[in-house]
Amino acid sequence: MASKEEIxxxxxxxxxxxxxxxTEAVQLDKSFTDDLDIDSISMMTIVVNAEEKFDVTIPxxxxxxxxxxxxxxxxIDNAQA
Amino acid sequence: MVTLKQNQTxxxxxxxxxxxxxxxxxxxxxxxxxxxxxxxxxxxxxxGIKTRHRAxxxxxxxxxxxxxxxxxxAAAGVEASQLGGVIVSTISFPYLTPSAAAALAHRLGAxxxxxxxxxxxxxxxxxxxxxxxxxxxxxxxxYVLVVGVEKLSDVIDNSERSISFLxxxxxxxxxxxxxxxxxxxxxxxxSDGSKWEAIRMTHPLTDIRAVEQGRERTPSPDLLxxxxxxxxxxxxxxxxxxxxxxxxxxxxxWEVAKRAQEAMDVAGVSPEDLSAFIPHQANMRIIxxxxxxxxxxxxxxxxxxxxxxxxxxxxxxxxxxxRLLSEHPELSGKLALQxxxxxxxxYGAQVVVLP
Numbered sequence: 001m002a003s004k005e006e007i008x009x010x011x012x013x014x015x016x017x018x019x020x021x022x023t024e025a026v027q028l029d030k031s032f033t034d035d036l037d038i039d040s041i042s043m044m045t046i047v048v049n050a051e052e053k054f055d056v057t058i059p060x061x062x063x064x065x066x067x068x069x070x071x072x073x074x075x076i077d078n079a080q081a
Numbered sequence: 082m083v084t085l086k087q088n089q090t091x092x093x094x095x096x097x098x099x100x101x102x103x104x105x106x107x108x109x110x111x112x113x114x115x116x117x118x119x120x121x122x123x124x125x126x127x128x129g130i131k132t133r134h135r136a137x138x139x140x141x142x143x144x145x146x147x148x149x150x151x152x153x154x155a156a157a158g159v160e161a162s163q164l165g166g167v168i169v170s171t172i173s174f175p176y177l178t179p180s181a182a183a184a185l186a187h188r189l190g191a192x193x194x195x196x197x198x199x200x201x202x203x204x205x206x207x208x209x210x211x212x213x214x215x216x217x218x219x220x221x222x223x224y225v226l227v228v229g230v231e232k233l234s235d236v237i238d239n240s241e242r243s244i245s246f247l248x249x250x251x252x253x254x255x256x257x258x259x260x261x262x263x264x265x266x267x268x269x270x271x272s273d274g275s276k277w278e279a280i281r282m283t284h285p286l287t288d289i290r291a292v293e294q295g296r297e298r299t300p301s302p303d304l305l306x307x308x309x310x311x312x313x314x315x316x317x318x319x320x321x322x323x324x325x326x327x328x329x330x331x332x333x334x335w336e337v338a339k340r341a342q343e344a345m346d347v348a349g350v351s352p353e354d355l356s357a358f359i360p361h362q363a364n365m366r367i368i369x370x371x372x373x374x375x376x377x378x379x380x381x382x383x384x385x386x387x388x389x390x391x392x393x394x395x396x397x398x399x400x401x402x403x404r405l406l407s408e409h410p411e412l413s414g415k416l417a418l419q420x421x422x423x424x425x426x427x428y429g430a431q432v433v434v435l436p
Contacts, residue, residue, distance in 0.1 A: 039127060041366050044331045060328045 001080050002054055007073045014049045018042050028070040036069075056080055088220030094257055095264020096210070096436045097159060097224075100152025101403045102145040102252040103390065104136040113246045116239035124246065129365020133249030133391025135234045142174045145252035146185050146230045149399075153226065154189070156436065157256035161189040164256075165222025167196040168212060170205025170395040172424070173232045174198065177286075185228065195222075202280065203361045203423025204270070205229050205395030206253065210419075211268035211429055213257035224258040229395035236282070238321040244280070245322065247364065249391030253399020255436075263434075266348030269340050270429035279328045280424035282320040289318055329426075333363060334370035337422045341375060344430035345418060355381045356415035357405055357435065361422055362387035362397040371420075382409055394423065406435060 002010065012026035019042060032038045038046070043066075047058050050072070056079035058066075066072045109132050110121040124130060136145060146169060154161060167189075169182040182196035201208040206229035213225035230252035237245035257265070283303040291298040303323050304316040341360070345351065358381050360368050365387055372383055384401035393400055398419050406412055412435050420430035 040327050041127060041330050041364075044327050045334075045370065048331060048335055060325075060331065063327060 002076075004073055004077055007054065007076050008069070010053050011046075011050060011069065011072060011076075014046050014053065018045050018049070026069055028068070028073065030069050031067055032069070032072075033067075050076060054080060090220040091218050091223065091259040093260040093263045094214045094217040095260035095262070095434055097256045097258045098153045098155070098157030098436055099399060099403050099406070100149040100154070100156060100254045101396075101400050102148040102230075103400065104134040104140065104145070104250050106135045106137055107132050108135050108249075113239075117242045117246060119242070119246070127364075127366070128247055129368075129385070129388055130247060130391050131388050133247075134251060136232050136250040140232075142171055142181055142230050142232050142252075143184055143188065145232070145250070146181065146228045146254070147188050149230070149252040149254035150185065150189055150226055150228055153254035153256045157224075157258065159224050159256050159258060161191040163224050164189075164191040164194045164226050166213065166216050166225035167191055167194050167228075168209045168225065169196075169198045169228045169230060170201060170209045171198060171230050172200060172202050172205075172394060173230075173236050175235065181230070182228075189226075191226070201395070201421075201423075201427050201429065202425060203363065203392070203394045203397065204421035204425070204427045204429040206255075206398045207268070207419060207421035207429030207431065208270060208427070210255065210257065210265065210431060210433070211270050213255075214265040214268065214431075217257055217259055224256060226254060226256055228252060228254040229397070229399050231394040231396050233322070233394060236320070236322055238317060240315060241321070241323065243326060244324040247392045248322070249393045251390060251393040251396040251400050253396045253403060255399055265434075266344065266350065266432035268429060268431045269344040269347060270427075271340070272425050272427045273332075274425065276328065276332065276426045278325075279332070279426055280322070280324040283323055284320050286320065288320070292318055330364070330367060332426060333367045333422050335374060337420065337428050338371045338374035340428050341371065341418060341420045341430045344420065344432055348432040350416060350418075350432050352377050352381065354416055355418050355432070356412050357382045357384065357409075357417035359384040359398055359402050359405065359417050359419040361392075361420060362390065362401055363392050363423070382412065395421075397421075402435070
């Protein structure tokens with residue numbers, strides 16, 4: 001089971017692979033849409049890759065609630081438990 | 082008791098010829114931006130679409146079907162009178178009954194061929210090929226015409242932004258017939274009605290009746306203003322299409338891609354054996370992700386007709402195939418993986434020998 005720090009690092013790698021953004025840019029307080037400029041389709045790709053990486057399920061209806069990187073880290077952390 | 086006779090079966094089937102109709106009216110992204118707040122760059126980046134074609138007001142589903150069908154028959158070298166079945170796949174023929182197929186069969190001179198429509202949205206052409214293959218190999222018919230046709234411009238609301246700007250009109254037709262060698266692999270097709278609302282009409286036709294008769298109707302959430310909770314001022318009585326884009330993207334790019342892999346597996350084909358991949362032209366990013374999920378080698382030519390034609394639902398796979406064969410005639414006789422997927426949700430895939 002990954003720690004919150006490991007989840008953040010893993011998520012940053014996934015975001016980097018999908019969008020080319022530097023991993024350092026992916027910080028807890030950043031909004032996926034407003035700060036990182038990630039569109040809805042890229043967001044879904046990130047979600048699917050995160051599911052695979054962390055062995056969790058993130059339902060479609062949950063994705064709209066993942067507004068910031070911290071929201072995603074917390075969701076994955078809880079889903080792992 | 083006498084023993085029943087059954088049809089003499091045909092050993093194999095294949096697609097013998099293709100035909101299309103691509104409407105003349107070209108709608109650019111700049112045109113679309115008159116109806117929704119967007120930009121050419123935004124639309125291209127998110128969908129890969131530059132233009133889509135829409136049929137003129139006086140061109141209907143039957144006109145487009147007939148045009149495509151005549152070309153397919155000529156390419157196949159088959160007379161309309163030889164057809165043992167006419168299948169039209171569409172969601173935009175504006176009559177609940179009678180079928181477009183019966184009228185088309187009559188126009189072509191295929192009467193009394195059995196004729197029926199199927200409603201499988203963007204999977205419609207591949208569903209039609211699955212049925213035509215089964216009809217031919219069972220011996221129920223020697224030749225079957227399959228048409229995928231849409232005049233989606235009749236069932237969209239230009240001012241909404243979930244799906245309308247993606248869509249175009251057009252028709253594609255294939256003649257499936259008996260063959261000396263296998264030309265259509267087993268179909269992998271199915272449905273997932275748990276996502277019935279992911280691509281939908283805003284409301285049923287019976288709502289029009291309710292309003293005409295002054296009865297109350299339960300307003301569809303698609304017609305409500307999220308701010309006020311009341312009916313949107315621009316809500317129309319005529320039902321139009323909507324989709325949940327993220328849900329559809331995820332389902333298509335990963336779940337449906339697995340079904341495409343199954344279609345290769347059951348046909349005994351590996352990605353290296355394919356010459357072309359012809360997915361439903363829904364969104365360039367779905368096409369890219371599917372190709373990635375399937376780990377297709379670079380040698381496989383991927384159909385990307387969507388850039389110019391938009392998403393034409395049931396017509397997209399034959400339109401894309403026809404274009405691929407025009408641009409790459411060397412693909413004739415080679416293997417292609419085709420897959421349709423859409424409202425239902427439904428999917429259908431098969432590996433075929435290109436005509």
